[in-house]
Amino acid sequence: MPFGDDFALKYMGGRGFGAKILYDHLGKIKDPLGPENILTIAPGPLTGLFLPGAAKTHLVALAPLTGIYGDSNMGGNFGSELRQAGYDALVLTGRAEKLSYLWIDDDDVELVPAPDLAGKGALDTERAVKEALQSEEVRVAAIGPAGEKLVRFASINCDWGRNAGRCGMGAVLGSKNIKAIAVRGGQDLPVADASELRLLTETSLRDLSDHPLFEFWQQQGLMSVVDYLNTAGGLPTRNFQQNVFEHAEQIDGFKMEREFKIGDTACFGCPMSCGNICLVKNGKYKGTITEGPEYESACTLGSNLGVSDFAAILKGNQLCDELGIDTISAGVLVGTMIEAVDTGLLRPSDVDGMKLEWGNSDQITTLLEKIANREGVGDVLAGGSKAVLEKWPQLDPILVQTKGMEQSAYDARATISMALAYGTSDIGAHHTRAWTVGKELELGAKWTNEDRVNIVMYHQTIRPLFDMLGVCRLPWIELGFDEQRYAEYYSAVTGVPHRLDELLERSRALWDLTRLISVSRGISRKDDYPAPRMFDRPIEGGQYAGRVVDRGQYEELLDLYYQRRGWSEDGLPPAETAKSFEDRLT
Numbered sequence: 001m002p003f004g005d006d007f008a009l010k011y012m013g014g015r016g017f018g019a020k021i022l023y024d025h026l027g028k029i030k031d032p033l034g035p036e037n038i039l040t041i042a043p044g045p046l047t048g049l050f051l052p053g054a055a056k057t058h059l060v061a062l063a064p065l066t067g068i069y070g071d072s073n074m075g076g077n078f079g080s081e082l083r084q085a086g087y088d089a090l091v092l093t094g095r096a097e098k099l100s101y102l103w104i105d106d107d108d109v110e111l112v113p114a115p116d117l118a119g120k121g122a123l124d125t126e127r128a129v130k131e132a133l134q135s136e137e138v139r140v141a142a143i144g145p146a147g148e149k150l151v152r153f154a155s156i157n158c159d160w161g162r163n164a165g166r167c168g169m170g171a172v173l174g175s176k177n178i179k180a181i182a183v184r185g186g187q188d189l190p191v192a193d194a195s196e197l198r199l200l201t202e203t204s205l206r207d208l209s210d211h212p213l214f215e216f217w218q219q220q221g222l223m224s225v226v227d228y229l230n231t232a233g234g235l236p237t238r239n240f241q242q243n244v245f246e247h248a249e250q251i252d253g254f255k256m257e258r259e260f261k262i263g264d265t266a267c268f269g270c271p272m273s274c275g276n277i278c279l280v281k282n283g284k285y286k287g288t289i290t291e292g293p294e295y296e297s298a299c300t301l302g303s304n305l306g307v308s309d310f311a312a313i314l315k316g317n318q319l320c321d322e323l324g325i326d327t328i329s330a331g332v333l334v335g336t337m338i339e340a341v342d343t344g345l346l347r348p349s350d351v352d353g354m355k356l357e358w359g360n361s362d363q364i365t366t367l368l369e370k371i372a373n374r375e376g377v378g379d380v381l382a383g384g385s386k387a388v389l390e391k392w393p394q395l396d397p398i399l400v401q402t403k404g405m406e407q408s409a410y411d412a413r414a415t416i417s418m419a420l421a422y423g424t425s426d427i428g429a430h431h432t433r434a435w436t437v438g439k440e441l442e443l444g445a446k447w448t449n450e451d452r453v454n455i456v457m458y459h460q461t462i463r464p465l466f467d468m469l470g471v472c473r474l475p476w477i478e479l480g481f482d483e484q485r486y487a488e489y490y491s492a493v494t495g496v497p498h499r500l501d502e503l504l505e506r507s508r509a510l511w512d513l514t515r516l517i518s519v520s521r522g523i524s525r526k527d528d529y530p531a532p533r534m535f536d537r538p539i540e541g542g543q544y545a546g547r548v549v550d551r552g553q554y555e556e557l558l559d560l561y562y563q564r565r566g567w568s569e570d571g572l573p574p575a576e577t578a579k580s581f582e583d584r585l586t
């Protein structure tokens with residue numbers, strides 16, 4: 001169905017389209033895994049253009065992991081292909097009668113029954129669908145067995161390792177009996193002022209490649225963060241008990257480059273090419289080949305589990321991609337299980353007889369497979385943090401999660417603004433809503449609470465804009481791309497002049513909109529806190545030894561944050577927010 005210019009200009013695309021569509025259908029949705037949930041898969045108006053990072057596709061639905069507003073994004077080539085087929089968004093609701101894949105070939109759209117794909121891995125499914133369609137040009141997004149079994153942190157994989165990991169969007173697709181979506185397009189993308197966009201593109205590419213860190217970024221991508229954070233005393237280790245890993249040099253980007261990396265890969269048209277293709281050449285995991293890991297996976301499947309064998313991390317990463325589960329949620333849940341058995345909070349008999357121990361990669365791969373197949377203890381873990389705490393409430397002090405989402409690999413005790421970032425993130429404890437780590441490590445000693453609220457809100461305002469436009473945040477956060485460019489790109493593409501401050505007002509409105517969605521599911525101040533461990537358990541060792549988040553300080557941060565947003569003390573937007581929402585998106 002056509003959206004119309006007014007809708008397209010107000011909500012822009014990506015997360016903006018998805019949030020509005022979800023909001024409008026919210027009254028009909030009872031269960032995130034019911035057929036009535038509505039999954040929007042939307043690139044943005046910049047996706048598929050030859051701009052740095054213009055490759056993102058957003059997936060929005062009520063989240064199986066948390067039960068509230070949810071979204072996740074993936075790079076690769078899926079979104080650009082979808083736009084070349086002539087679509088700004090796919091909106092899926094209902095449920096196919098049989099396991100099927102959706103085949104979009106420009107204007108032809110078909111639901112293809114695919115019983116043979118049942119139980120297949122996500123990467124194998126991508127290959128099988130390409131073979132069935134006899135085309136290497138087709139782009140395929142697929143779920144693994146975890147999505148079919150409705151694991152609440154199931155991912156969607158495209159282009160052999162680009163994942164929409166968070167929130168359980170793979171389970172939403174699985175609940176609709178859709179194993180994969182294949183797309184092929186042959187149309188040019190609409191650009192109102194092509195010569196202006198060409199000039200902007202040339203300048204952007206030149207500025208990016210002139211950046212002193214550009215080459216290092218291409219060599220390591222986000223894997224450079226392992227060494228950076230370990231040196232700074234902020235690398236989560238053994239389920240966030242420590243922040244310095246004594247074997248960090250065995251799992252960092254330099255180790256990867258020396259012994260495992262065999263190539264680079266990039267999302268559509270992106271010169272940053274941050275993807276690392278790695279191969280294990282020797283030992284127990286010989287022959288394992290995978291795209292990645294990036295930092296989050298290296299930490300959550302590495303230092304956070306006490307794993308010092310980089311080959312084992314690659315095996316875990318490859319297994320998560322193939323099974324179709326989010327590496328962050330999986331790593332945090334497995335770490336919680338290991339600590340629980342290690343400290344006696346659980347007995348081995350609670351975890352299928354396994355005497356779990358740190359760094360044991362055989363046990364870790366067994367647990368990952370159990371989760372994806374919902375076997376034994378894996379069936380509990382497949383429900384995510386909420387299910388784990390329902391069964392074992394004694395794990396609350398050690399399970400690092402917010403709103404039911406397992407926390408990303410940055411410790412809120414080392415950088416207090418991240419406590420607010422996690423606590424107020426609309427989807428749960430995820431770092432891409434506001435990543436304030438670098439600035440706080442550099443300048444935080446001088447910061448007031450107001451400074452911390454300011455930086456969190458700044459991130460929560462600029463980042464939704466990227467997600468509406470369909471661009472990657474990394475050129476901005478890693479290589480200093482200035483925000484103004486994005487208003488210029490959008491103006492050239494639409495032919496309608498836009499100032500940056502106008503676009504940022506849409507971001508603020510979008511943040512209110514997603515809050516309203518979650519408030520309708522019971523979210524309020526009580527849910528806006530980082531995990532209990534951040535308040536109660538001092539960091540062991542390293543530069544930040546003994547540090548916790550001070551509860552009094554956190555309450556002040558939260559008060560200030562709500563004031564700045566114009567929300568009540570209980571974190572609720574005023575009644576007129578919903579009514580005024582459309583007016584703010586001019």
Ligand code: SF4
Pocket residue numbers: 052053054055075076265266267270271272273274275472473474475
């Ligand atoms: S920076 Fe990396 S993740 Fe972002 S678009 Fe470019 S290649 Fe993809």
